[in-house]
Amino acid sequence: MGVETESKFHVLAVDDSLFDRKMIERLLQKSSCQVTTVDSGSKALEFLGLRVDDNDPNALSTSPQIHQEVEINLIITDYCMPGMTGYDLLKKVKESAAFRSIPVVIMSSENVPARISRCLEEGAEEFFLKPVKLADLTKLKPHMMKTKLKKESEKPVAIEEIVVSKPEIEKEEDSSVIEILPLHQELESEQLEPMLCSNKRKAMEEVISTDRSRPKYNDITTSV
Amino acid sequence: MLGLGVDRLQADINRLLASLFHQGVLDEQFLQLQQLQDETSPNFVYDVINIYFDESEKLLRNLRLLLMDREFSDYKKIGLHLNQLVGSSSSIGARRVRNVCVAFRSASELSNRPGCLRGLEVVEHEYHYLKNMMHELFQLEQQRILAAGVRYPM
Numbered sequence: 105m106g107v108e109t110e111s112k113f114h115v116l117a118v119d120d121s122l123f124d125r126k127m128i129e130r131l132l133q134k135s136s137c138q139v140t141t142v143d144s145g146s147k148a149l150e151f152l153g154l155r156v157d158d159n160d161p162n163a164l165s166t167s168p169q170i171h172q173e174v175e176i177n178l179i180i181t182d183y184c185m186p187g188m189t190g191y192d193l194l195k196k197v198k199e200s201a202a203f204r205s206i207p208v209v210i211m212s213s214e215n216v217p218a219r220i221s222r223c224l225e226e227g228a229e230e231f232f233l234k235p236v237k238l239a240d241l242t243k244l245k246p247h248m249m250k251t252k253l254k255k256e257s258e259k260p261v262a263i264e265e266i267v268v269s270k271p272e273i274e275k276e277e278d279s280s281v282i283e284i285l286p287l288h289q290e291l292e293s294e295q296l297e298p299m300l301c302s303n304k305r306k307a308m309e310e311v312i313s314t315d316r317s318r319p320k321y322n323d324i325t326t327s328v
Numbered sequence: 329m330l331g332l333g334v335d336r337l338q339a340d341i342n343r344l345l346a347s348l349f350h351q352g353v354l355d356e357q358f359l360q361l362q363q364l365q366d367e368t369s370p371n372f373v374y375d376v377i378n379i380y381f382d383e384s385e386k387l388l389r390n391l392r393l394l395l396m397d398r399e400f401s402d403y404k405k406i407g408l409h410l411n412q413l414v415g416s417s418s419s420i421g422a423r424r425v426r427n428v429c430v431a432f433r434s435a436s437e438l439s440n441r442p443g444c445l446r447g448l449e450v451v452e453h454e455y456h457y458l459k460n461m462m463h464e465l466f467q468l469e470q471q472r473i474l475a476a477g478v479r480y481p482m
Binding site: 121122123124126127130131133134184213214234235237238 | 368408411412
């Protein structure tokens with residue numbers, strides 16, 4: 105029974121194949137996550153509470169019944185799906201003010217470097233090649249921790265100050281910590297640690313240069 | 329006289345698995361699959377492999393229908409079906425099925441119809457061999473579970 109459900113991470117898994125849904129569900133459960141599976145990108149958006157307008161698939165509005173009681177800590181989606189691909193879903197999530205902070209992971213059975221870069225540039229945290237292994241899922245914990253801590257932190261300004269004053273700590277930490285620094289600090293850190301997760305760095309450089317309004321300052325983690 | 333049946337059945341199971349690994353029918357990914365089974369999900373391997381059988385047979389039927397059609401030209405569709413088969417076969421550790429699907433896929437990428445027909449036959453053959461082996465494995469496991477439940481009077 106769900107004795108520890110409040111403390112478990114809740115993952116939304118998206119795949120059109122029943123077999124793949126069964127696999128990823130078990131893998132996630134084995135990694136102590138609560139799992140909801142859906143068979144399409146549009147159902148994923150519905151579950152999150154985003155209404156998809158059939159006439160204009162590019163129009164997104166938050167439906168009156170946002171599933172506020174269902175906190176999703178991560179979305180993991182197959183890339184190749186009919187209709188809305190995993191990439192399309194990723195874009196929609198990242199374009200939504202309400203849900204862009206939810207980490208998204210893409211899975212694919214094909215190793216296509218251009219596809220992988222594209223997904224990472226669009227904001228995917230990880231790209232897993234199928235078959236996904238239990239070991240792969242351990243990479244998810246840091247990304248999911250961010251969303252949990254974000255909800256629990258009450259003083260974003262104070263924490264930001266702490267992080268800014270200790271740049272040497274960020275060097276050792278997971279690269280995702282770099283995201284929470286103010287813009288000028290980010291550029292400095294990148295000069296200090298050029299080898300830190302090149303895909304991530306590339307993704308962030310792209311974001312900075314294209315001047316997209318991603319609210320990076322809000323994704324605070326108390327990683328001190 | 330407790331558990332002799334169990335030991336013999338376990339030995340049979342181990343021997344069958346060892347043989348399948350040796351033949352390259354299964355690879356270490358199958359072991360990963362077994363690791364996902366536990367007391368909270370005691371039938372996971374059986375359930376997921378049955379889903380694999382259902383989905384694979386649908387895909388194989390579709391592939392045959394596509395290729396039997398004289399007007400056939402949709403090699404891209406063949407590729408999509410094969411991607412799914414390659415992926416799911418890899419996920420359960422069905423190494424030989426996966427490999428012959430990859431070979432079939434190469435023929436489809438070259439729009440080689442005779443190559444595709446041959447590829448399909450090989451895949452069907454390997455798939456059915458795997459299915460028979462899995463059924464044998466499941467039967468042995470079922471018997472072992474039953475044997476473990478038998479208590480002989482002292």
